[in-house]
Amino acid sequence: MQRAVDTVLAVTKESVKTFTYESLHNIVRLINGVSALLLSILPGKASILEGIHGWELRPTFRGPRLPRWMENGVSSFNQFIHEFSVDSDTSSSVDYSSDGEDCDIYPPSPLSQSSRFSRESSFTKQNRSWIWWIGCIISWALFPVKLLFALPLYIINSALPSSNAPRSSGNNPSVAQSPRRLQSLKDHFVQRATDRRHGVVEDLHLAIEFSIESAFDYVHKVAHSILSPADTLGSVCRWFLSKLSFQNDIPSEDFVSSCPTTVLSDKDPAPSERKSSFNLNTxxxxxQDVITELGYPYEAIRVVTTDGYVLLLERIPRRDSRKVVYLQHGILDSSxxxxxxxxxxxxxxxxxDQGYDVFLGNLRGLVSREHIDKNISxxxxWNYSINEHGTQDxxxxxxxxxDIKISELKSNQSDPEEESNNxxxxxxxxxxxxxxxxxxxxxxxxxxxEEKPHRLSRMILLSPAGFHHDSTVVFTVSExxxxxxxxLLAPxxxxxxxxTRFFRMLLNKLARDxxxxxAVGGLVQTLMSYVVGGDSSNWVGVLGLPHYNMNDMPGVAFRVALHLAQMKRSKKFAMFDYGSPAANMEVYGSPEPLDLGEYYSLIDIPVDLVAGRKDRVIKPSMVRNHYKLMKDAGVEVSFSEFEYAHLDFTFSHCEELLSYVMSRLLLVGPPSKQMQRPKSVKGKRKDLQVKTGK
Incomplete structure (x- = not known):
């Protein structure tokens, strides 16, 4: 009788699974089909979608060719990676793209070719550890259930079919005999920055499966209890004795044997890690993770501004280098x-790789809200404008x-009077x-x-903000x-x-979907491009980057947006207008905010301006406006244009742009033994002190 009941339950369970899976897949196909239909009738989609699919191509296993600017000066680590990947390509004719269907199911994040290579390699490893992934997804899916009903974690473990889990074999072939083994070894050296996200559809799939498994497991136990009363009575007695022995601090043999333990074996020498928190698969x-996983050194530096904001200055250190580069991100971005x-x-x-000590700046504006005042509202x-980015951060x-470089290079100074002379x-x-x-x-x-040293030797500005009056109709209407x-919005x-963390997590997961x-991705990409004036940057791909996560997603302060709107309306690159002559007089010493374009003559270092012909966020004409004013003011300035959209300057693999940037860096000569003190600014306002407005 028990066998017949088990058979009926098994057939019913598989039928329910098949029905729900097909229903979910049909709904997803319907959504994708409707999106494709809408995408086909939207105007201008060809130019918007042009060139963005490079991030979605299947991974290749040929190491990317080193650009010209890396042929002389590439680090030993990257040179080894390049030679290793090329040698493996020439020594094996195996077609590694045999898992093409898997690549379509799990497309990569918008990283480099070597990153896509690494993700394909890591995906093969998922076949050996799929239970771990299922457990993580189930944990996220049952998070609301846990909160509402206090569902024990051991139910999740009991629902997993561990008997069918594939285990790694101890008789694996050697590297020379197994291309998969070689692929795994290459992944170990190249990169561990894999795409760990799961989309909403994937989570729903696993949640449905777990719900069905749990429901039928409960029904099976109830049926077994009814059909086998003797076994049920014995289980109740053992449970009662275990509780009694636990209360009397006397360990029971049955109770100890029922506790989950980890057994080491030759095939699986590492004990499983027990995690108390839920992994949300984002x-x-x-x-820091990306830098260290690629084999580079890393250092995190906490910087406190004068108005109390705690900033994260990240570093790829070359402590003995006298060539330093500081990289600063743009709006809604991070290092x-x-x-x-x-x-x-x-x-x-x-x-x-060119020998620079690299510093990566992070402006204020993350949802984590780091500040010395822990109780800040x-x-x-968020009460700041672009002024504070330039005068505080x-x-x-x-x-x-x-301070760091002076301290590290202090031992190389032979003359003790040099430091005192700036x-x-x-x-x-x-x-x-x-x-x-x-x-x-x-x-x-x-x-x-203010007659203070800015300590800069050169500025390379990629599609810089400041002038915005030549923009699309979308930005004009938005302004x-x-x-x-x-x-109405300001208060x-x-x-x-x-x-909230939930909706930030949801956005990260939707980017995966x-x-x-x-078709859905293309539709979202097209609609987002319309919002930003038709710019063809891969907006959907950028949303899937790790820094758009639930913990530290960037935001835009209301005053920053208002400051940009003021610049667009005034057609000037000016500082923030506080709304009244009295307020401006208190901050700037004049009834009008400072027009920075009139002070370009104070720039005493070379400036390289770069614009994108496909950029619709900051058009080339606006970058050219910077160039014209600087040229008229006598600044040593250059101007270049590339066939890029706005986000291509940072998020796309553009060898031509990197070659240009590296060539401009090499124009900076070696540091002089004695630098000049800042020249006195005659005829200019010396008492400018920009306040935070708080």
Whole structure:
């Protein structure tokens, strides 16, 4: 009778699974089909989707060719990786792309070719550890159930069919005999930055499976208890004795045998790790994880601004180097953008391989809200404009860099009077993108007005913000609506960001689904491009990057958005307008905010301006406006254009752009023994002190 009941339950369970799986798949196909239909009738989709699918190509197993600027000066680590990958390609004719279907099911994140290589290698490892992935997804799916019903974790373990789990064999072939083994070895050296995300559809699939397994397991136990009363009575007695022995502190043999234990064996020598927290299967890697997994050194430096904000200054250190580069991200970005393209395609690694001491700045504006005041409110934290980026954040980080380099290079100074005479034994070059470019210009100009050293030797500005009046209709309408609604939004909306961890996690998971469903991803990409004026950057791919996670997702302060709108309306690169002549007089010493374009003559270092012909966020004409004003002011400035959209400057693997940036860095000569003191700024306002407005 028991066997008949088990058979009926098994057949019913598999039938329910098949029905629910097919229903879910049909719903997903319907959504993807409707998206494809909508995508086919949207205008201008060809130009928007052009060139963004490079991040979604199947992984290749040929190591990326070293760019020209890395042929002389590449680090020994990357040179070994390059030679190793090329040798393995020439020594084996095996077609590694045989798992093409798997690649379509699990498309990669927008990283470099070597990163895509690594992810394909790591995906084969998932076949050997799929139970771990299922457990993680089930943990996330049952998180609300745990909160509501206090569901024990051991139910999850009991529901997993461990008997069918594939185990690693002890008789694996050698590296020379197994291409898979060689692939695993290459993955060990190249990169461990794998895509750990699971989409909402995948989570639903596993949640449904676990729910069905749990329900039928419960029914099976009930049926077994009814059909086998003797066994049920024995189980109840053993449970009662175990409870009694536990209360009397006398260990029971039956109780001890029922506890889950880990047994070591030759095939699986490592004990399983027991985790008490739920893994939500989102990719929450940090910049530190990416850097260290690629084999580079890393250092984290906490910097405190004068108004109490705690910033993270990250470093790929070359402590004895006198060539220093400081990279500053743009709006809704972080230091992750400078390393997201892997070993070959990232500016940070390129500069390090050229012998530079690399510093990665992070502006204020993360949802983690780090501040010396632990009780700071959301409104107080987000009460800043672009002014504070240029007069608080960047000065704090540059001065910290200066203190670090002076301390590290102090032993090389033979003359003790050099330090007292403002000697700077290093050269500091800044590479900034978008909003970071506007902030570094504010920093350089205000430091000169205040007669303080800015310590920079060169600025390379990639599509810098500042001028925005030549923009698309979408931005013009947004500016009009923003000024119209600003009086109503300002008291209730301190910043534009996703306030809860759940919805930030949901966005990260949806980005995965956008990759799995090409039509849905294309539709979202097209709609997002419309919002930003038709820019063809891979907006969907960027949403899947690790720094858009539930912990430290960037946000935009209301005053930063208002400051950008003010620049667009005034057609000037000006500092923040506080709304009244009296307020401006208190901050700037004049009834009008400081027009930075009029002070370009104070820039005493070379500036390289780079624009993107496909950039619709900051058009080339606006970057050219910077160039014209600097040229008229006598600044040593250059201007270049590339066939890139706005995000391509940081998130795409652009060898031509990296070659240009590296060539500009090499123009910075060796540090002089004695640097000049800042010249007096005659005829300019010397008493400028930009306040935080708090």
């Amino acid at each position: 990719d929450a890697r940090t910049c 992750m953008g400078w390393v997201s393209n892997g070993v070959v395609g990232s500016p940070a690694f390129a500069a390090y 959301s409104r107080q934290y 960047i000065p704090a980080m540059v001065e910290k860099i200066h 000697d700077q034994p290093y050269k500091l070059c800044a590479i900034c993108h978008s909003l970071g470019g506007a902030a570094i210009l504010i920093y350089a100009i205000t430091r000169r007005i 009009f609506l923003f000024f119209l609604l600003a009086p 209730i909306l301190p910043a534009f960001y996703i306030p 956008f990759h799995n469903l090409p």
